[in-house]
Amino acid sequence: xxxxxxxxxxxxxxxxxxxxxxxxxxxxxxxxxxxxxxxxxxxxxxxxxxxxxxxxxxxxxxxxxxxxxxxxxxxxxxxxxxxxxxxxxxxxxxxxxxxxxxx
Amino acid sequence: xxxxxxxxxxxxxxxxxxxxxxxxxxxxxxxxxxxxxxxxxxxxxxxxxxxxxxxxxxxxxxxxxxxxxxxxxxxxxxxxxxxxxxxxxxxxxxxxxxxxxxxxxxxxxxxxxxxxxxxxxxxxxxxxxxxxxxxxxxxxxxxxxxxxxxxxx
Numbered sequence: 422x423x424x425x426x427x428x429x430x431x432x433x434x435x436x437x438x439x440x441x442x443x444x445x446x447x448x449x450x451x452x453x454x455x456x457x458x459x460x461x462x463x464x465x466x467x468x469x470x471x472x473x474x475x476x477x478x479x480x481x482x483x484x485x486x487x488x489x490x491x492x493x494x495x496x497x498x499x500x501x502x503x504x505x506x507x508x509x510x511x512x513x514x515x516x517x518x519x520x521x522x523x524x
Numbered sequence: 525x526x527x528x529x530x531x532x533x534x535x536x537x538x539x540x541x542x543x544x545x546x547x548x549x550x551x552x553x554x555x556x557x558x559x560x561x562x563x564x565x566x567x568x569x570x571x572x573x574x575x576x577x578x579x580x581x582x583x584x585x586x587x588x589x590x591x592x593x594x595x596x597x598x599x600x601x602x603x604x605x606x607x608x609x610x611x612x613x614x615x616x617x618x619x620x621x622x623x624x625x626x627x628x629x630x631x632x633x634x635x636x637x638x639x640x641x642x643x644x645x646x647x648x649x650x651x652x653x654x655x656x657x658x659x660x661x662x663x664x665x666x667x668x669x670x671x672x673x674x675x676x677x
Contacts, residue, residue, distance in 0.1 A: 436636065449644070451622055466558040479556070479630040483563040485621050485644045487599045493640040
């Protein structure tokens with residue numbers, strides 16, 4: 422079971438700033454463990470952010486996004502108290518969805 | 525007796541078809557596939573090809589905000605922003621990484637063309653921001669020096 426992510430959404434002057442901190446190892450598949458064995462690639466591949474059932478950002482990640490990926494962006498609209506929903510899926514098929522209320 | 529058996533068979537056959545039809549009902553729209561070809565590409569030109577980026581023009585309206593020197597290649601903060609209208613897509617490419625493409629963002633209308641994230645860099649390299657705006661492709665680059673590589677740390 423994937424760890425929860427931290428999502429913050431802040432409305433200011435008609436646009437909403439979203440900050441997301443996902444919890445994921447983002448293994449590249451190129452790293453060796455202490456015993457010298459290659460650690461298999463394990464990384465988030467797709468991220469989707471929605472507001473009022475409308476996608477406000479879609480992202481695809483490769484292995485070179487840092488461990489515990491961070492994303493920040495802004496979209497127009499969004500009112501205090503409305504939900505921003507963030508989902509990701511990794512290359513193993515693990516998924517996680519978290520949401521935040523716009524502050 | 526025989527007729528009853530035939531009827532039963534016929535009815536179950538029709539029921540079976542109905543169930544099959546139910547199962548083959550409309551399938552939910554599937555979100556865009558992860559672009560394996562693009563993320564597997566090992567150099568700048570192959571990545572552009574896999575992303576379908578053609579006639580890529582250098583643009584001064586595209587900004588990469590990042591440190592000139594990254595002390596830790598495992599966590600290099602980047603902000604890509606631009607002032608071009610109708611931005612549809614923003615991609616981050618790192619020339620000297622084992623796989624060039626780091627992230628690819630789809631920007632719907634209403635979302636500002638400015639994204640911040642953090643990436644891993646194996647060594648000092650050019651970082652490219654590739655943008656599709658109004659159907660045309662633009663690129664900007666910035667060299668980031670890495671003092672400690674982000675792979676295998």
